Amino acid sequence: MKNVLGFILLIFVLSTCEEHKTSNFKLTGSIKGLKKGTVYLQKELDSVRINLDSMVITGEPEYLLQANIEDPILLYLKLYKNDGEEHYIPFFADEGETVINTTLKNFYFDAEIQGSEQQKLLEEYLEVMTKFNDQNLELIEASFLAQKEKDSVKLDSLNKVSDALFKRKYTYTIQYALNHNNSEVAPYLALYEIPNANPVYVDSIYKGLTEKVKQSYYGNKLKERLKTNEEMP
Numbered sequence: 333m334k335n336v337l338g339f340i341l342l343i344f345v346l347s348t349c350e351e352h353k354t355s356n357f358k359l360t361g362s363i364k365g366l367k368k369g370t371v372y373l374q375k376e377l378d379s380v381r382i383n384l385d386s387m388v389i390t391g392e393p394e395y396l397l398q399a400n401i402e403d404p405i406l407l408y409l410k411l412y413k414n415d416g417e418e419h420y421i422p423f424f425a426d427e428g429e430t431v432i433n434t435t436l437k438n439f440y441f442d443a444e445i446q447g448s449e450q451q452k453l454l455e456e457y458l459e460v461m462t463k464f465n466d467q468n469l470e471l472i473e474a475s476f477l478a479q480k481e482k483d484s485v486k487l488d489s490l491n492k493v494s495d496a497l498f499k500r501k502y503t504y505t506i507q508y509a510l511n512h513n514n515s516e517v518a519p520y521l522a523l524y525e526i527p528n529a530n531p532v533y534v535d536s537i538y539k540g541l542t543e544k545v546k547q548s549y550y551g552n553k554l555k556e557r558l559k560t561n562e563e564m565p
Contacts, residue, residue, distance in 0.1 A: 355398040358429045359409065365436035366393045369413040373397035375405060401425060403549035404450050404516040411439055424450035424517065453517045457508055464501045471497065502526055506533050513540045519550035523557060531561050 359373055366389055373385040384399035384407070397409075404426040411419040419439045421432060430447030434440075445451055471494045478487040505526050509518040522529075522537045538546070538554050545551050 356427045359397040361432040362393045372410040374408040509537045514542045516548045519554040
């Protein structure tokens with residue numbers, strides 16, 4: 333019986349080693365302040381996040397997670413620390429290695445990511461989006477005060493500014509995708525950042541993609557979205 337159990341354990345270890353040996357993506361890093369917890373490498377499939385790899389951390393804050401990815405894709409570093417909350421860091425992964433160093437205290441906000449070219453482009457885009465969002469928050473606060481003061485003229489003016497800001501945000505996203513047609517970030521933005529945009533603009537983004545990007549994971553998903561839109565009455 334012991335020999336059988338030993339053989340089964342050996343097969344499991346060998347299969348795990350073989351799986352990691354064939355992995356073309358590696359995520360490494362450190363979570364400062366973490367003494368005990370579990371980290372997961374996840375991807376989203378049909379609106380459900382599935383585990384690609386995991387590691388239990390005890391004592392040392394460093395981690396190593398591996399997977400095999402077919403195309404550049406958005407992945408998630410998840411931390412489970414038994415506090416009843418889910419902690420995620422999304423990032424754009426490509427073949428090779430990505431390094432994410434962060435802290436236990438501010439897991440998401442302290443994240444420093446070094447990795448793919450797609451991640452660099454996504455961060456550049458999100459930096460501009462943060463400025464748009466900050467302006468929007470200021471407008472919301474100003475609108476709240478105008479309502480409180482019953483200043484309809486000011487409120488109307490703020491609503492117009494808000495509408496213009498929304499259009500600028502959409503226009504920037506469309507232009508950013510068009511300008512980076514050789515990156516998988518372009519179809520990703522079209523799919524998830526401007527889902528309700530005029531189909532004409534989304535079609536322009538898809539048609540402008542390089543052939544390589546059209547054949548990527550997000551390129552094919554964008555193609556399916558456009559096809560679905562055409563079939564709708």
